[in-house]
Amino acid sequence: DGGITQSPKYLFRKEGQNVTLSCEQNLNHDAMYWYRQDPGQGLRLIYYSQIVNDFQKGDIAEGYSVSREKKESFPLTVTSAQKNPTAFYLCASSKKRLAGSPDTQYFGPGTRLTVL
Amino acid sequence: GDSVTQMEGPVTLSEEAFLTINCTYTATGYPSLFWYVQYPGEGLQLLLKATKADDKGSNKGFEATYRKETTSFHLEKGSVQVSDSAVYFCALAGGSNYKLTFGKGTLLTVNP
Numbered sequence: 050d051g052g053i054t055q056s057p058k059y060l061f062r063k064e065g066q067n068v069t070l071s072c073e074q075n076l077n078h079d080a081m082y083w084y085r086q087d088p089g090q091g092l093r094l095i096y097y098s099q100i101v102n103d104f105q106k107g108d109i110a111e112g113y114s115v116s117r118e119k120k121e122s123f124p125l126t127v128t129s130a131q132k133n134p135t136a137f138y139l140c141a142s143s144k145k146r147l148a149g150s151p152d153t154q155y156f157g158p159g160t161r162l163t164v165l
Numbered sequence: 166g167d168s169v170t171q172m173e174g175p176v177t178l179s180e181e182a183f184l185t186i187n188c189t190y191t192a193t194g195y196p197s198l199f200w201y202v203q204y205p206g207e208g209l210q211l212l213l214k215a216t217k218a219d220d221k222g223s224n225k226g227f228e229a230t231y232r233k234e235t236t237s238f239h240l241e242k243g244s245v246q247v248s249d250s251a252v253y254f255c256a257l258a259g260g261s262n263y264k265l266t267f268g269k270g271t272l273l274t275v276n277p
Contacts, residue, residue, distance in 0.1 A: 055208075082265075091169070091254060091267030092209075107264070139208055141265075153199070154258075154265055156208040 053157035072140035171268035188255035196259030
C-alpha cells in the first residue's frame with residue numbers, strides 16, 4: 050500500500066535538545082510539507098519542498114530545519130531555538146502542481162512531540 | 166492574504182440529524198477548496214474537494230458546493246452517524262505556491 054509514514058508516533062525531549070522527526074512517502078510525490086497543529090487551531094505550515102535538494106520556509110519556520118536529499122524523505126529537526134515545541138506535527142505530500150490545478154495534499158498519521 | 170473561517174464548535178448532534186458546518190474564505194484568484202477530517206490521535210484524511218465554481222464535492226454522504234458568489238464551501242450531511250464524530254477542517258489552495266490555508270477546525274460529536 051502506498052502512503053506516508055511518520056515516526057515515532059510519540060516523542061519526548063528535554064529542553065535544550067534537538068530532535069528529528071521522520072517522514073517517508075512511497076507515493077512518488079514530488080512535493081512534501083510539514084505542518085504544526087496546536088489545540089484549537091488549524092494547521093500552520095513550517096516548511097515545504099517542491100523538489101529534491103530544494104525547500105522553502107512556511108509561515109512558522111523559526112526554530113526548525115529540514116533537508117530533502119531523497120524524493121521519498123523529508124525529515125524535520127526541531128532545534129533548541131524553538132521556544133514552544135510541544136505540538137502535533139503532520140507531514141504531507143502531493144504530486145507536483147500543474148498550472149491552474151493545485152494538487153491534493155495527503156497526510157501522514159502525525160508525531161506528537163512533548164518537551165519535558 | 167488567503168484566509169478560511171469556519172464555524173466554531175463544538176457541534177453536538179444526535180444520530181440521524183442533519184449536519185451543516187459553515188466555511189467561508191478570502192482568496193485572490195480561483196482557489197481549490199477542501200474538507201479534511203481528523204479522527205482522534207490521527208492525521209488528516211481528505212473528505213472531499215472542489216476545484217472550480219459551482220463544483221460539488223461529495224464522499225461518504227457528505228457534500229459541499231463551491232459558491233464563488235458567496236465565497237463559501239459549507240459541509241453538509243443529511244444523516245450523521247456516531248462514527249462521523251471527528252474534527253473537520255476547511256482549507257483552500259490558491260495562488261502561485263503550494264500552500265494550504267486551513268480553518269481552525271470544528272469538533273463534531275454525534276451521540277447515539
